[in-house]
Amino acid sequence: MIHLDSDELLIAKNILDLKNASGSHSPSMFTLLENIPQINLKIDACFLSNPYATDLFIRYFEKELVKTNKLRDVLEFYPSQNQAIAQTISQVINMNNENIFVGNGAIEVIQAVMHNFISGNVIVNIPTFSSYYEFVKPGVEVIYNQLDKNNEYEINANQLIEFVNKNNGKNLIIINPNNPNGGYIKSNDLQFIISELSHLDNIILDESFIHFAYEDEHLNMVSFSEYFHLYSNLIIIKSMSKDFGIAGIRAGYGIMSKEKVEKLLQNGYLWNLNGLSEYFFKLYARPDFLKDYEQVRKKYIIDAQDFFKKLNEIPQIKIYSSFANFALIELIDGSSSSDFVSKMLIKYGIYSRTGNDKIGLEGQFVRISARSKTENETIISAIKNVFN
Amino acid sequence: MIHLDSDELLIAKNILDLKNASGSHSPSMFTLLENIPQINLKIDACFLSNPYATDLFIRYFEKELVKTNKLRDVLEFYPSQNQAIAQTISQVINMNNENIFVGNGAIEVIQAVMHNFISGNVIVNIPTFSSYYEFVKPGVEVIYNQLDKNNEYEINANQLIEFVNKNNGKNLIIINPNNPNGGYIKSNDLQFIISELSHLDNIILDESFIHFAYEDEHLNMVSFSEYFHLYSNLIIIKSMSKDFGIAGIRAGYGIMSKEKVEKLLQNGYLWNLNGLSEYFFKLYARPDFLKDYEQVRKKYIIDAQDFFKKLNEIPQIKIYSSFANFALIELIDGSSSSDFVSKMLIKYGIYSRTGNDKIGLEGQFVRISARSKTENETIISAIKNVFN
Secondary structure, eight states: OOOOOHHHHHHHHHHHHHHHHTTTSOOOHHHHHHHOTTOOOOEETTOOOOHHHHHHHHHHHIIIIITSSHHHHHHHSOOOOHHHHHHHHHHHHTOOGGGEEEESSHHHHHHHHHHHHOOSEEEEEESOOTHHHHTOOTTOEEEEEEOOGGGTTOOOHHHHHHHHHHTTOSEEEEESSOTTTOOOOOHHHHHHHHHHTTTSSEEEEEOTTGGGOOSSTTOOOOOGGGGGGGOTTEEEEEESTTTTTOTTTOOEEEEOOHHHHHHHHHTSOSSOSOHHHHHHHHHHTOHHHHHHHHHHHHHHHHHHHHHHHHHHTOTTEEEOOOSSSEEEEEEOSSOOHHHHHHHHHHHHOEEOEESTTOTTOOSOEEEEEOOOHHHHHHHHHHHHHHTO | OOOOOHHHHHHHHHHHHHHHHTTTSOOOHHHHHHHOTTOOOOEETTOOOOHHHHHHHHHHHIIIIITSSHHHHHHHSOOOOHHHHHHHHHHHHTOOGGGEEEESSHHHHHHHHHHHHOOSEEEEEESOOTHHHHTOOTTOEEEEEEOOGGGTTOOOHHHHHHHHHHTTOSEEEEESSOTTTOOOOOHHHHHHHHHHTTTSSEEEEEOTTGGGOOSSTTOOOOOGGGGGGGOTTEEEEEESTTTTTOTTTOOEEEEOOHHHHHHHHHTSOTTOSOHHHHHHHHHHTOHHHHHHHHHHHHHHHHHHHHHHHHHHTOTTEEEOOOSSSEEEEEEOSSOOHHHHHHHHHHHHOEEOEESTTOTTOOSOEEEEEOOOHHHHHHHHHHHHHHTO
16 A cells, blocks of 8 residues: 655645646646646656657647748737638548637637537536536536446446436537546447437537547547538537647637537637647648558557556556546555555656546546556556555 | 729739638738738738747747757647636736636637626727627627727727716727727826726726837836726736737736636636747746847837838828827728728738728728838838839
């Protein structure tokens, strides 16, 4: 079992204070380093992002912006308007631009959707990403569907449909793969759920982690967006931060009915992207970039799944099966998850995330993300040491 | 009088189509160049921004981010949360961070304020920046106070107070200096207006161009934010795009009551800045950067005022007096403003903005921004040529 010495306890107290000040999210790495100089951060394993994709983006960025005069344009001038950037995205996802709402990160799309389209009640499977229930407007009832710990918090299609109907649900949130456990609903099951619930006002499907999931041995991903036109109540939300490794840039989009996009753009969201996110979306629509990206996506999946396998061999933890780029681990030796997070951070410079503040998680949980192959190895040996 | 030949008319038609697709704003330079390859854009004089400040920012950016390993951090990792960045800003503007709401550009602050706090009616002086009346929620009455063309569209304190009271105004927008004419209300007059209207629900004071205004020979600016604590109904909005020359980064903030900031952050706006805007705000709070900035601010004002003086000598136009970084010019030789804008763009590569879509402007108007000294000279000689 993990124990902290008195010096570590003091720092752990600082970490906890910062964590509490950040609400139901982790304080950013920058905030952490500024406030606790004793911490020597080496790996941010709180952070859900493909580092190989960051390498790729930086390669393009340096070649095309830094080494030319174009960087200045990107910083100095106003970016294009929302629908001009939607037009760029429409080319790559094979969707009409009138169905695309571009966001300053997926979080802006979530906020816009929750504030403008969700009324009455909303069914949220828990544990899940907290912004979906935190961003509801006053007066909207959040109805929690507690996922079954014995089923590794996976969504069961029949249970969910029954729960929604029994509770007279008007709106439903599905995150696929789900955060924080990485559980994945296969596209057949998802189609079943969504077609059975076509009477709902809205089904929000968050595919922010879909690039890490696969249903065949070639690791091809299956986005539900190809079925979008069959379901008029469907809103698909996509973050680009995780799969493309560019959280600092803030880029995301939502796919929704033309009427919904029009309503959002009618009195707002005109210039909500920045020069770098516009540059990113132009890359996203380019076959040369996408071909390179596909390689780093698959490389990362292979390394991540290998990381999960090695985590699974550590006897003091139970790992939940994940099709995302993180693993939910349960400490089963009696250690507390905050002690684990503090010890890992103070002693090894590895930042991970406790599940303490996630409603619907019962037990001592830590979420830990897959990083590069060498970083994953460092994480594995640190965890082994922490328990010895 | 300006005439277009048949080739120019065709391109002018393309420009007009793009303009119409952009609503009441100009299409971005990128959108323009992508869609009309015939245009050889040399100067974007649509664009309201201090180019010397852009030079300064890029100097810091290259030294501190590109030439170190820090650029990667800024692109890869999540930026800090809204209130952590407000804390940074609070140091430089001498304001409690609880009164600061940080925005993805001032436009996001405008949208948040208009959607959350403005109900009943709102008084808008016209001509002005269109987003203030475009972003009102359905059901809010916009009451236009037509500024007097004979008084160069300047705001008259007594007239405005009387108009607000006569119309039972609940909310008021003041942009100082105003866009598109650059008219400036001196701080004494502004204090008089705001203290006489302390019974309104909200007074929104947009100081996005305040760094270009001055009341003494040393060109010192007078921000109203030092009086903020005297008026609980005051909301001050600040764009950083214009004065700091970084429109592509998207950075702005609002100063408002603690209760208003809390309401906005209660269910949204958690991570609305990007890595570059966070870096910018850290610079903004640094004395070394601010000292450098003060030099380029004054240099730009001197060049801009000199530019306005030279524009004033061109007989075919009347120039409205401006304390901002742009001049509203009226074509008084019978030319149409769209012909002027098309000709300048097609023949000289200089992009300016017609006032056709600005409600409250009566006549043939063009807004033209001050750029660098040499660009200003190019603009002056192009305008002279256009009329010959």
